[in-house]
Amino acid sequence: MSSRYAVLGMLVALSVITFLDRLCISVAGPRIQDELGIPPERWGWVLGAFILSYGLFEIPTGALGDRIGQRKVLTRVVLWWSAFTMLTPFATGFWTLAATRFLFGAGEAGAYPNMAGVIGRWFDRKERAAAQGYIWGASRAGGALSPLLVVPIQAALGWRASFWIFGAAGVLWCAIWWFAYRDPKPAGEAAAHGNAPWAELWRKPQVWILISMYGTYAWGSWFYFSWLPTYLVKGRGFSESEMAIFASLPFAMGAIANVIGGYLSDFACRRLGHRRGRTIIGSVCLSVAALLLLATAYTASKTATVALLTAGFGIMDLMLPSAWAICLDIGGRHAGSISGAMNMSGQFGGFLCTIVFGYVVAASGDYNLPLLIIAAMLIIAAALFHRIDATRPLIAESH
Numbered sequence: 426m427s428s429r430y431a432v433l434g435m436l437v438a439l440s441v442i443t444f445l446d447r448l449c450i451s452v453a454g455p456r457i458q459d460e461l462g463i464p465p466e467r468w469g470w471v472l473g474a475f476i477l478s479y480g481l482f483e484i485p486t487g488a489l490g491d492r493i494g495q496r497k498v499l500t501r502v503v504l505w506w507s508a509f510t511m512l513t514p515f516a517t518g519f520w521t522l523a524a525t526r527f528l529f530g531a532g533e534a535g536a537y538p539n540m541a542g543v544i545g546r547w548f549d550r551k552e553r554a555a556a557q558g559y560i561w562g563a564s565r566a567g568g569a570l571s572p573l574l575v576v577p578i579q580a581a582l583g584w585r586a587s588f589w590i591f592g593a594a595g596v597l598w599c600a601i602w603w604f605a606y607r608d609p610k611p612a613g614e615a616a617a618h619g620n621a622p623w624a625e626l627w628r629k630p631q632v633w634i635l636i637s638m639y640g641t642y643a644w645g646s647w648f649y650f651s652w653l654p655t656y657l658v659k660g661r662g663f664s665e666s667e668m669a670i671f672a673s674l675p676f677a678m679g680a681i682a683n684v685i686g687g688y689l690s691d692f693a694c695r696r697l698g699h700r701r702g703r704t705i706i707g708s709v710c711l712s713v714a715a716l717l718l719l720a721t722a723y724t725a726s727k728t729a730t731v732a733l734l735t736a737g738f739g740i741m742d743l744m745l746p747s748a749w750a751i752c753l754d755i756g757g758r759h760a761g762s763i764s765g766a767m768n769m770s771g772q773f774g775g776f777l778c779t780i781v782f783g784y785v786v787a788a789s790g791d792y793n794l795p796l797l798i799i800a801a802m803l804i805i806a807a808a809l810f811h812r813i814d815a816t817r818p819l820i821a822e823s824h
């Protein structure tokens with residue numbers, strides 16, 4: 426596989442599969458909760474188990490790709506998570522399901538940092554946000570497809586069949602990747618593999634600003650990834666068939682927004698300079714998304730709920746390519762490690778969101794109340810995004 430566009434195509438396909446596997450449990454959630462007798466507060470822990478392990482293994486798996494190459498690491502993580510996707514239907518209750526999801530997350534950790542590492546080796550600086558836009562747009566396409574595929578599959582074959590089918594797709598991708606892809610010889614800013622100098626990196630204020638921004642932003646994204654189908658069915662009274670359609674709309678909008686956001690970020694950098702070009706999109710989009718979630722919490726209309734949720738996710742996703750391009754801008758040859766640190770923080774934010782959401786609902790009976798907390802987190806993320814300087818590499822020697 427010598428063409429960078431063929432490489433990007435493989436990463437796009439993987440990103441779709443990643444989110445099909447990840448969101449399958451959220452779409453099947455109402456059925457699983459009813460069949461296995463799992464209440465809201467415990468369902469939050471089931472969802473959070475994946476996010477917790479995903480976060481714990483982000484840095485080591487991202488750093489491993491920097492050190493030994495992304496071909497080997499992506500092969501490992503895809504095989505691992507595909508296996509535990511197919512094992513999920515064998516869970517018999519809360520504990521076995523939570524354990525399976527924890528191991529699933531440990532496997533999927535590092536997928537996006539290693540995809541970012543591949544982009545850093547095949548695309549130059551002025552094209553990276555656009556390339557990231559396609560990858561993250563594909564993830565949202567996977568999110569949009571998930572309810573459209575899972576609901577008919579579980580209606581015809583039961584909820585367990587969707588996990589087996591999606592897991593098999595991951596194994597097929599893995600075989601193609603292993604035989605077709607080779608890591609290029611590193612050059613330029615990625616000139617050498619090596620361990621990330623964490624003692625030095627953790628002293629950089631930019632690292633803490635970056636990971637704090639992503640950790641607070643992730644409260645918004647993980648609401649959509651984990652609780653949206655249940656929110657629509659149990660919180661807003663949508664039927665399962667209605668949920669299949671309406672839960673896909675935010676992700677369809679996100680797919681478009683990510684592609685546009687990638688080009689928009691690179692364009693803004695050319696017009697406004699690299700620092701302002703990266704940060705203005707992130708801070709504005711996160712602020713607007715927070716306002717739209719607040720509006721969702723206070724509307725009683727089903728139509729307005731769907732419209733506000735769809736617009737909120739789409740606008741929030743416009744900033745995502747900028748965030749991941751910043752990791753490449755400031756990380757240099759340690760971009761996979763920095764991406765892993767940022768995404769690790771995002772998973773911990775998402776873990777807290779899924780847990781808090783479940784307990785707030787269990788205590789109040791109100792599925793809208795948690796949206797107020799999530800909106801506040803997005804405002805904090807917007808303020809932090811504004812402070813990031815993409816023109817300042819973390820390690821000067823990496824350029």
